[in-house]
Amino acid sequence: MTGVTSRPSPNWPDEGGTVISEELVVRFFAAIEAGDLDTLREIYAPDAVIWHNDDLIEQPVDDNLKVLQGLRRAVSGLRYDIVRRAVTGDGVLQQHVLRGQLPDGAEVELHAAMYLQVKDGHITRIEEYLDSARRSDIKKAREALSG
Numbered sequence: 001m002t003g004v005t006s007r008p009s010p011n012w013p014d015e016g017g018t019v020i021s022e023e024l025v026v027r028f029f030a031a032i033e034a035g036d037l038d039t040l041r042e043i044y045a046p047d048a049v050i051w052h053n054d055d056l057i058e059q060p061v062d063d064n065l066k067v068l069q070g071l072r073r074a075v076s077g078l079r080y081d082i083v084r085r086a087v088t089g090d091g092v093l094q095q096h097v098l099r100g101q102l103p104d105g106a107e108v109e110l111h112a113a114m115y116l117q118v119k120d121g122h123i124t125r126i127e128e129y130l131d132s133a134r135r136s137d138i139k140k141a142r143e144a145l146s147g
Contacts, residue, residue, distance in 0.1 A: 022085065025092045025116055028123060029080050035072040037065050045122035054132035073145050074138060075100035075108055091117040091125075103145070108138060 024043060031039040041061065049058040059067070072078060075098075083095040098110040112130035116123050 021118055021121065022087050022092055024118060024121065024123070025085070025094065028116070029096075032068055032072075033078055033080065035069070037069060040065060040068065043123055045119070045124045048122070048124050048126070050126040051128065053127075053129045070143075070146060071138065075102060077101050088115075090119070091115060102138070110138065 027039065028043050031037075031043065044061045044064075046061065048061050050061075050064045051058050078098070078100040081097045081099060083097065085092060085094045093113070093115055095111075095113045098108060098112060100108045102108060110130060112128060114129070115125075115127040117125040
């Protein structure tokens with residue numbers, strides 16, 4: 001994985017012309033559930049970055065798409081149960097539970113919150129906060145399938 005170690009951005013600039021679209025975020029999560037990498041690439045801005053609280057790395061789009069492809073292979077019946085979603089001045093905050101089943105039959109229940117920054121109809125940045133202990137089970141299954 002390539003990327004830059006960082007912390008979440010403390011201030012989100014509200015630039016003129018920012019397009020906030022809850023519909024875009026709905027499409028984004030539907031594309032993850034469907035394993036539709038082409039739609040995900042279309043939704044992401046080319047220079048978008050994805051940050052996770054458990055590794056503090058700003059991941060580029062291509063690396064993130066590889067992870068999402070592996071997630072789809074490792075977790076059958078992948079779905080997001082939305083707890084809450086709120087549109088902000090420059091994006092969308094979402095709390096959800098990722099659910100599915102690992103190849104060994106274990107159920108996945110990963111609680112997470114995400115901030116998705118949207119500009120000009122594309123996701124430009126994601127900050128994902130999740131339970132890293134629960135994520136490790138998914139990561140092990142993904143790595144076992146790719147190895």
